[in-house]
Amino acid sequence: MSESNQDFVRQIITADCAAGKHDGRVHTRFPPEPNGYLHIGHAKSICLNFGIAQEFGGKCNLRFDDTNPEKEDVEYVECIKEDVRWLGFDWEDRLFFASDYFQQLFDWAVKLVEKGKAYVDSQSVEEIRKGRGMGGSPGVESPYRDRSSDENLDLLMRMKAGEFEEGSHVLRAKIDMAAENLLLRDPVLYRIRKVAHHRTGEAWCIYPTYDWAHGQSDSIENITHSVCTLEFVNHRPLYDWCLEELEVFHPQQIEFARLNINHMVMSKRKLLQMVEAGHVSGWDDPRMPTLIGMRRRGFTPAAIRKFCEHIGVAKFNGVHEMSLLEFVLREDLNKCSERRMAVVDPIKVTLSNYPEGKSEDLEAINNPGDESAGKRMVPFSRQLYIERADFMEDPPKKYFRLAPGREVRLRYAYFITCQEVIKDDAGEVVEIICSYDPATRGGDAPDGRKVKGTIHWVSAAHAVTAEVREYDHLFNDPNPDSGEDGKTFLDHINPDSLRTRRDCQLEPSLENATPGQPYQFERLGYFCVDSADSAPGRLVFNRTVGLRDSWAKKQKK
RNA sequence: UUCGGCAUGGUGUAAUUGGUAGCACGACAGAUUCUGGUUCUGUUAGUCAAGGUUCAAGUCCUUGUGCCGAAACCA
Numbered sequence: 001m002s003e004s005n006q007d008f009v010r011q012i013i014t015a016d017c018a019a020g021k022h023d024g025r026v027h028t029r030f031p032p033e034p035n036g037y038l039h040i041g042h043a044k045s046i047c048l049n050f051g052i053a054q055e056f057g058g059k060c061n062l063r064f065d066d067t068n069p070e071k072e073d074v075e076y077v078e079c080i081k082e083d084v085r086w087l088g089f090d091w092e093d094r095l096f097f098a099s100d101y102f103q104q105l106f107d108w109a110v111k112l113v114e115k116g117k118a119y120v121d122s123q124s125v126e127e128i129r130k131g132r133g134m135g136g137s138p139g140v141e142s143p144y145r146d147r148s149s150d151e152n153l154d155l156l157m158r159m160k161a162g163e164f165e166e167g168s169h170v171l172r173a174k175i176d177m178a179a180e181n182l183l184l185r186d187p188v189l190y191r192i193r194k195v196a197h198h199r200t201g202e203a204w205c206i207y208p209t210y211d212w213a214h215g216q217s218d219s220i221e222n223i224t225h226s227v228c229t230l231e232f233v234n235h236r237p238l239y240d241w242c243l244e245e246l247e248v249f250h251p252q253q254i255e256f257a258r259l260n261i262n263h264m265v266m267s268k269r270k271l272l273q274m275v276e277a278g279h280v281s282g283w284d285d286p287r288m289p290t291l292i293g294m295r296r297r298g299f300t301p302a303a304i305r306k307f308c309e310h311i312g313v314a315k316f317n318g319v320h321e322m323s324l325l326e327f328v329l330r331e332d333l334n335k336c337s338e339r340r341m342a343v344v345d346p347i348k349v350t351l352s353n354y355p356e357g358k359s360e361d362l363e364a365i366n367n368p369g370d371e372s373a374g375k376r377m378v379p380f381s382r383q384l385y386i387e388r389a390d391f392m393e394d395p396p397k398k399y400f401r402l403a404p405g406r407e408v409r410l411r412y413a414y415f416i417t418c419q420e421v422i423k424d425d426a427g428e429v430v431e432i433i434c435s436y437d438p439a440t441r442g443g444d445a446p447d448g449r450k451v452k453g454t455i456h457w458v459s460a461a462h463a464v465t466a467e468v469r470e471y472d473h474l475f476n477d478p479n480p481d482s483g484e485d486g487k488t489f490l491d492h493i494n495p496d497s498l499r500t501r502r503d504c505q506l507e508p509s510l511e512n513a514t515p516g517q518p519y520q521f522e523r524l525g526y527f528c529v530d531s532a533d534s535a536p537g538r539l540v541f542n543r544t545v546g547l548r549d550s551w552a553k554k555q556k557k
Numbered sequence: 558u559u560c561g562g563c564a565u566g567g568u569g570u571a572a573u574u575g576g577u578a579g580c581a582c583g584a585c586a587g588a589u590u591c592u593g594g595u596u597c598u599g600u601u602a603g604u605c606a607a608g609g610u611u612c613a614a615g616u617c618c619u620u621g622u623g624c625c626g627a628a629a630c631c632a
Contacts, residue, residue, distance in 0.1 A: 005580095007570085068631060136560085180559070209631085210632050230562070230563090230625080233562055233627085234561060234626075234628085235627090262568085311569065315562065316569090320568070547592075550594090
C-alpha cells in the first residue's frame, strides 16, 4: 500500500513510525467483551487491528475486556477465539484478559487515592447522576469529595474486603465537576458487585469500570495504538488522564467509524431480540450478520477480509450497501467453487425418442475458470428434471429457454425440442415431452446450428433429493433502524427472508458433499451443506448467495 | 441544551497535505460466452451552503446548515 493511499489510522501510524515513536514498534489489540457473539462489524475491527500489525511488522493481541461479571461468560470466550481464528488471524501467545490485571488495577487505584486524585463516594447512583449535572452548567461536588486520603484508603480496603453492600460506595476519580466533558466529572472507577467472575471467581467483589480498566490494560500490554470506535472519542481525555496520573506507558487511542450495512441491524442488543423473539433460529441462523451465522451460510473468511479491505476506514458514520458484500462473496466463490447441476424447483421432462432403460455418462467441467479443478461424469437418461422457471408455455420476448416448439441445449448433454405439454386437471404443467438430437451429444451441433438457451438438468433416475434453503435480507427497509413513522426495526422484518424448497433434485455427485465445501449450482448460485441440519440421509443446502441474474432484472422492468 | 465528532456521484472511500477530483460497488449500454454466470469495453453521476484568503481551495479562514455520538456504578 502506498503511503498516500492509506486510511487515516494507517497514516497516523506511518507518521509515528517515521518520527521514531516507540522506536518504530507497532502493537495493536482486538478487545472484545465476552458477552455475546462477534458479528461482521467486529470483523472490521479485527481486520484493522490484525491487519495493521501484519503490515507494519508488529503484533496484535487478543484481549478480553471482561470487567463486568454480570454479563460475561466463558462460553463466549471460546466462540470469539474460534471466530478470530476462522477469519484467519493469529494472536500467537498473546491471549490476555483484563481480569488478569485486576490486582495491578487495584494497586494503581490505591496510588491514585494516595495522590489525592481519587475518593470513595457514598452517594447513591441517583445522587451521583444528579450531581454530575447536564451540559451547560457545572455539576455539584459530592459531600464526600474531600475525605482524607487515609479515610479513602480505609474505605477502599473495606470495599475490597466485602464489608459493604452493593451500591453503598464507589471509588471516583477526582478530576473536575465543572468539566465540559461530562465524563471528566469525577468518573466512577470501581463499583461493588458481589458476583462471581467467570475467571477470577470469588476473589473480587469490587470491579473496575471500563474507563479505569481499558487504558491501563493497553498500557500493561505496551499497546502503541489503541484503535476503537467513534463512541469512545469522548473518553479519550479520560483515557489520557489516567495514564498521565499513573505515569505509565501511554498508548494512543484512535477512533474510527463502526460498520453499518443496509437491510441489516448490527447491535448485539437488537440481534439478541431477533433471537429471543424467534425471528431467527439462533445466533447462528444463516441470515444473521454474526460470524457464526455467516460461516454457516457459506461465507468465506477471504470474502469477509476483502470486504473489510474495500470499505476502508474513516471517521464518517455511513451505511454500506449489501451489494458490496455480495460482490466480494461471489468474486471469491467464483474462483473456488466447483460447479454442479441441481434443480431446485423441478418439472419432469421425458425424451420421447431416447431409449427406455438406457443411460449414459456425460462429461462436465468442474470449474470453467480453473482447469485444474478437472472434470466429472454426470448420468443422463430418458427422464429428466429441469427448472420450472426454464419452461414457459407462452414466453415473452427475449425468453431464451424452453417453450413449445423451441429447441434449447441441456448443458453438457443434448439439444432438445419441446413437442408436447402435459397438464393436470388444474391446468398446471406436470410434464414436458421433448425429442432430443443424438447428433448433439456433448452439447454441440455438427451442423453448426445455434440455440439461444442452455439450461441445467438432472437425470430423474439418478438424482438425489435434498432440501434447499434460500435466504434474503432480514429486513425489507434498507435502514430498518431509522425510526421513521415511529417504527422500530422489528416492524421492517422481511417475512420472506427464508424460503425452504423441499424436493430439490441434485446430480448424484452431490450426495457426498461435505460441510464447508462451496459449490456453484449452475445458473442458480453458490451453495453449501448446512452444518447444523444436514445429515447423510437428509441433505440440506444453504444458498450462500445467488448468481447475478440479469434476466430477472430485465423482467422486473 | 451543553460538549464532541463528521460532511466528496445512488453507496462507500481516495486526492502527493493548496496544483488535472480518482477507485470500488451499483445502475445503464455493448462485446464474448455451452451458466441470462464469468471476463472485457464504454456511459452515467460528486466536493453541504454562503462569504473570504490565493495566480490557484475538496483541502486554509469565517458564518451557517445537516447528520451522528456522549451526559450508565455497560463496554
